[in-house]
Amino acid sequence: MKLMRVGTPGAERPVLRLSEHDHRDLRPVTADFDAAFFRDGGLDRVRRAVDQGALPRTDITGLRVGAPIARPGVVLCIGMNYAAHAAESGATPPGQPVLFYKSPNTVVGPYDTVLVPRGSRRTDWEVELAVVLAAPARYLDSPEEAAGLIAGYAVSNDVSERAFQLDDSGGQWSKGKSCETFNPLGPWLVTPDEVGDPQALGLRSRVNGEPRQDSRTADMIFPVHYLIYHLSQYLVLEPGDLVNTGTPEGVALSGRFPYLAPGDVVEMSIDGLGAQRTPVAAAG
Numbered sequence: 001m002k003l004m005r006v007g008t009p010g011a012e013r014p015v016l017r018l019s020e021h022d023h024r025d026l027r028p029v030t031a032d033f034d035a036a037f038f039r040d041g042g043l044d045r046v047r048r049a050v051d052q053g054a055l056p057r058t059d060i061t062g063l064r065v066g067a068p069i070a071r072p073g074v075v076l077c078i079g080m081n082y083a084a085h086a087a088e089s090g091a092t093p094p095g096q097p098v099l100f101y102k103s104p105n106t107v108v109g110p111y112d113t114v115l116v117p118r119g120s121r122r123t124d125w126e127v128e129l130a131v132v133l134a135a136p137a138r139y140l141d142s143p144e145e146a147a148g149l150i151a152g153y154a155v156s157n158d159v160s161e162r163a164f165q166l167d168d169s170g171g172q173w174s175k176g177k178s179c180e181t182f183n184p185l186g187p188w189l190v191t192p193d194e195v196g197d198p199q200a201l202g203l204r205s206r207v208n209g210e211p212r213q214d215s216r217t218a219d220m221i222f223p224v225h226y227l228i229y230h231l232s233q234y235l236v237l238e239p240g241d242l243v244n245t246g247t248p249e250g251v252a253l254s255g256r257f258p259y260l261a262p263g264d265v266v267e268m269s270i271d272g273l274g275a276q277r278t279p280v281a282a283a284g
Contacts, residue, residue, distance in 0.1 A: 001046060002188040002274075003033055003152065005066040009109075012066040015058060016046060017188060024055035033189065034070040038134045038151050038239035043191065066109040068154055068189035069132055072242040075102040075183060076231060077158060079173065081221050081246025088254035097222050097230050102158070103178035107242070110186035110276030114159055115283040116262060117179040122162035123260040123280075126247035127205040127213050127268040129198065129224070130156035132189055137228055137237040146228035151239070152189040153198060155270045157205075157278065158244050159183065162253050180283070185242070187274045195272055198224040205250065206267040212257060215248030 003026075005012035014026035014033055029045050030037045049055050079098035080086040086093045116123045134151035158177065165176020195201070198217060205213040222230065224245055231237060252259045260266070262282045269275035 001191045004188050006060045006063040025058040032070045035240035067107045067185040071104050075242045077244040078246045082248040084249035088249050100173040106183040108181050114278045114280050115181045124160045124252045126158040128156045128244045128247050130154040131243040133237050133241045137232040140229045140232040143225035143229040146225040152191045155273050157184040184278050201271045203270045213250030
């Protein structure tokens, strides 16, 4: 299934995308894709409603597409999870997953404007495979157990201000990760049965039409299911939580490309998960 949300910020409504020209109103099932929806078997209720033909068609023409989930309780991010990206960052590939936090209010829609923050010198892009939890993950026994706890996958842009992240960090990265609009997400949340192997996906980014990143999730140092298992040994992941799984090489931090500036347009896509297109503007 492909789940999406449409409408103005803060007033989005849930929609099921069956095809490019066939969308179904999910308000008979849920008011939103939030923690309660995932925790209380919302995905199964949607499947039953589809099987019963109980969902009316809805026209989303001209409507803004929001992030495919409501504001998550937490955004967990994995740093340097592709060896080539670690190398272009001047770092040694990590021996275990590197975790940092991103403010949940950074999550915006896949076509919303990314704002270059005041005082920014090095705003960067990062295409990533995002994972949304369907059930709590606590002290999992194996990576295989993690597979059954995933609600779906989405395209994520872990926008980063590198000066804030590295020069002004005070020893951690979140200052450079948590500026407003710094996590475009979507357009869809795609359930695992449609995605298949999460380690067999191509992911790409472009800036102003020029290729930047072009890699595959097979190149991850730590695979998706292992990441969920590993994180569960240190914290409890809750339904609706968002995990960004790392970015491949091809970011501005490499020194090969200019950083983002107002007027730029960033495009990102992942096989089977759709594409996003975000214009860049200066924060007011």
